[in-house]
Amino acid sequence: MLDTFHILASATAEQSGVVSDMVNNFGINWKILLVQGLNFAVLMALLYKFAFKPVLSTIEERQNKISSGLKYAEKMEKKLDEAELKQTEMLHEASLRSQEIIQEARDQAKALLDKETQAATTKVEQMLEKGRLATEQERQKILDEARQEIARLVVMTSSKVLSTELSDAQKTAFNEAAAKELSSVN
Amino acid sequence: MSGTDAKLHKMAEMLAEYAAQEGESCVAEVVEALKKLMEPLSHGQRQEFFRAFRRRLRLKLKQYQLNIEYAGELSDAHTKDLVQKYSEKVGHDLTPVITENPDLISGIRLQVGDNVYEASLAERLRRLSARV
Numbered sequence: 001m002l003d004t005f006h007i008l009a010s011a012t013a014e015q016s017g018v019v020s021d022m023v024n025n026f027g028i029n030w031k032i033l034l035v036q037g038l039n040f041a042v043l044m045a046l047l048y049k050f051a052f053k054p055v056l057s058t059i060e061e062r063q064n065k066i067s068s069g070l071k072y073a074e075k076m077e078k079k080l081d082e083a084e085l086k087q088t089e090m091l092h093e094a095s096l097r098s099q100e101i102i103q104e105a106r107d108q109a110k111a112l113l114d115k116e117t118q119a120a121t122t123k124v125e126q127m128l129e130k131g132r133l134a135t136e137q138e139r140q141k142i143l144d145e146a147r148q149e150i151a152r153l154v155v156m157t158s159s160k161v162l163s164t165e166l167s168d169a170q171k172t173a174f175n176e177a178a179a180k181e182l183s184s185v186n
Numbered sequence: 187m188s189g190t191d192a193k194l195h196k197m198a199e200m201l202a203e204y205a206a207q208e209g210e211s212c213v214a215e216v217v218e219a220l221k222k223l224m225e226p227l228s229h230g231q232r233q234e235f236f237r238a239f240r241r242r243l244r245l246k247l248k249q250y251q252l253n254i255e256y257a258g259e260l261s262d263a264h265t266k267d268l269v270q271k272y273s274e275k276v277g278h279d280l281t282p283v284i285t286e287n288p289d290l291i292s293g294i295r296l297q298v299g300d301n302v303y304e305a306s307l308a309e310r311l312r313r314l315s316a317r318v
Contacts, residue, residue, distance in 0.1 A: 147318055148318075150318070151314075151315040151318040152315065154314075154315070154318070155311045155312070155314070155315045158311055159291055159307075159308065159311060162291045162292070162307055163288070163291050166258075166291070166292055166307075168258065168259065170292070171257065171258025171259060171292040172258055172259045174258065174292040174293055174307065175256060175257075175258050175259060175260055175264070175292065175293060175294060176261075176264065177305075178292075178293040178294045178305035178306065179260070179264040179267065179268060179294060179305075181305040182268060182271075182294055182296055182303050182305050183267055183268060183271045185275075185303055
């Protein structure tokens with residue numbers, strides 16, 4: 001290792017003379033430096049004009065597009081939310097309305113059923129009443145017929161009995177009474 | 187009805203009234219009057235006139251007759267009494283037509299014109315039957 005230091009030290013000692021020469025000989029040429037700066041500026045301007053600016057413009061345009069897309073997406077999302085809300089409201093309203101319609105239909109069906117039931121009851125009552133009246137009339141007719149028949153039989157029997165059983169004296173007495181009765185008719 | 191027809195009907199009415207009132211005693215007289223009245227008439231008119239006379243005579247005879255139906259025994263005294271009472275009632279003399287009717291059972295039925303008066307057991311039984 002010590003050898004290495006010796007070698008390096010000797011090399012460094014040999015090179016220190018070259019560097020000093022270089023420093024002494026290194027000079028700045030202001031003209032070349034200015035031309036090179038000018039070239040650099042022109043290059044930068046050209047690059048800015050024909051490279052950076054279109055790229056920046058494209059980027060900006062894309063950013064705008066992305067931004068408007070995002071805004072549109074946000075707007076659409078909002079609209080979607082609103083639509084969903086509206087749809088929910090409409091569904092709710094439709095559900096309420098359908099319930100109302102169902103209830104109304106039930107009420108109408110019940111009313112109709114009640115009406116039909118009432119009509120049927122009335123009809124049955126009328127039929128029963130009619131039947132009762134017919135039975136009563138039939139009963140009355142039978143009673144009348146029986147009464148008339150009994151009366152006819154009573155009269156017939158009485159006539160026969162009276163015709164055979166009345167004595168002449170009784171007939172004469174009745175005729176006298178009849179003559180008096182007829183004489184007194186005004 | 188024409189004036190002549192009306193006059194003929196009026197004559198038929200009067201003849202019927204007269205015949206009913208006078209009875210059998212005036213038959214010849216009435217027949218003669220009828221012949222005279224019907225002489226100028228046609229066959230159809232005669233038939234119609236005679237039918238009208240007969241109808242009226244029948245009605246008038248009913249009004250001048252007292253139909254007496256009886257069952258049992260009816261004395262002359264009662265008959266006379268009834269004829270007298272009903273003659274007074276209708277305002278002219280009535281001719282009694284007496285018939286026995288056993289259907290009455292007992293009692294009397296009188297008829298003058300369309301009016302019927304009855305006092306019999308049969309009639310009482312009918313009334314009883316009607317009330318039952």
